[in-house]
Amino acid sequence: MNARDLLPGRGDYDLRGPVLRADLLAGLTVGVVALPLALAFGVSSGAGPAAGLVTAVVAGIVAAVFGGSPVQVSGPTGAMAVVLAPIVAAHGASSVALVSVLGGLVVLVAGIARLGRLVGFLPWPVVEGFTLGIACIIFLQQVPAAVGTTAPAGKNPLLAAAGAVGHAVTGGTAAVWTIATVALVAVLMLLLPRLHRGIPASLLAVAVATVVAEVVHAPLPRIGGLPSTLTPTLPSFTLGAVGDLTGAVVAVAALAAIESLLSARVAVTMTRGGPPVGPTRPDRELVGQGLASIASGLFGGMPATGAIARTAVNVRSGARTRLAAVTHALVILAVIYAATALVSRIPLAALAGVLMVTSLRMVPLPTIREVVHASRSSAATFAVTALVTVAADLILAVEIGLLVAAFFALRHLAGAAHARRDPLPGPATPGDEHIAVFGFEGAMFWGASERLLTEIAGTAGDVLVVVLRLSRLHLLDATGARALGEAIEELEARDITVLVKGIRPHHRHLLTATGALGKLRHENHLFTDLDDAVAHARSHVMWATEAARG
Incomplete structure (x- = not known):
């Protein structure tokens, strides 16, 4: 295969009037949707809201230019936040940038080695169980913030959520304010799309919650200071630190590759029957995601992956080329330079509400029914993968899910002999x-x-x-x-x-x-x-x- 297939080319863009307008409008729409998610995932990972914004901008642009999908939107994601949270708890927030750079290098090498098509070997029940498990973890991680408490660093999300609820029952008025804020955001996010599908429900819900909190002087924790510029800085690098973070780097790289390729595959299915958007190249996608995580880490951001939800919004908004994803990143960049004071006043509980609703939307009930009813083996594989994801570790969940799927496949093969x-x-x-x-x-x-x-x-x-x-x-x-x-x-x-x-x-x-x-x-x-x-x-x-x- 030609090495030029891994590099950007002239055919990546179409600047003709109708296509250009469609890309710019789609990019603006996705940027509005991605802004609160970038802040929320940054907070959820422990790296901070600034890291989320930096990742959305830097990684969003780099992945759009160098990636293999014409309509993929990349940035911080809930799954990556889930992986990063225990890393931050164990090694501190400063380790995220180094993990991002090293994980990006691993993904980049995987792309150069033409390993992009290996994601096709992941069984469907494993993918769906993994997705459900991530959705559950994202929801559970927001429970402490939703009830006005702070979860202990590194504690299992399920145990932390249970402890936070118990503390809130016997706590003071702080839980009342945070629960009310989460409820307001959730109601708005669920009701506004019914009025008009084009309304940026998450952004508007966060804006309303922020205004109400300011008017009534609600005692709610806020996002706080954000960067007003983007300045590259090399992360601290020692051999000892690299050795300590080896497991974390492998987990981040594996998740970045899997989630990005799965998101790109979903984008392909969504574009069928519509205007042609060009082919998706899995190997080039890994190269682009690797470079995106490296660049993000150099600017103090998080590891990046393809974001399924934002990619779906991009496709549904009419995106045709990667210019739409670049535009989405530029919209967030404009916020960093022009509205940091306003964004800093957003209550953390409002972001918790956004993530809770987002996690619920990640659960595809029709698909789950299909998996469960397909066969006993697919139901068992799905359930085991989801449970291990919540109870233990994401990468371990994929490994165990693959083992369970392989066991049932071999049993079926042996029975058919x-x-x-x-x-x-x-x-x-x-x-x-x-x-x-x-x-x-x-x-x-x-x-x-x-x-x-x-x-x-x-x-x-x-x-x-x-x-x-x-x-x-x-x-x-x-x-x-x-x-x-x-x-x-x-x-x-x-x-x-x-x-x-x-x-x-x-x-x-x-x-x-x-x-x-x-x-x-x-x-x-x-x-x-x-x-x-x-x-x-x-x-x-x-x-x-x-x-x-x-």
């Missing part, structure tokens, strides 16, 4: 009762070989010849090949001649290397045609019968 006794071809002849033809179908691997070959090796009665048909055997691994050799050896030891028919070319080397074919009584006992194998078996039975009589 068969070794059936087939009738002999042609008219019956005397002595056919001494011949057994077994046809293998499906797979003979470590999960199924013992069951299949037990049936073959257990051949009883007065069988003198066994014909093994392997032409319909699609999968064979080393364990299966070795087990087949052991079955041949056992049958030959019982003076039962074994004939093998229809070995596939790509299986022959494995059967030879494991010594399975060497267990045959004679090298001429390999056949490509069943009629020839049965003819040989009949002649052998005839010879053996005559020898027994003589």
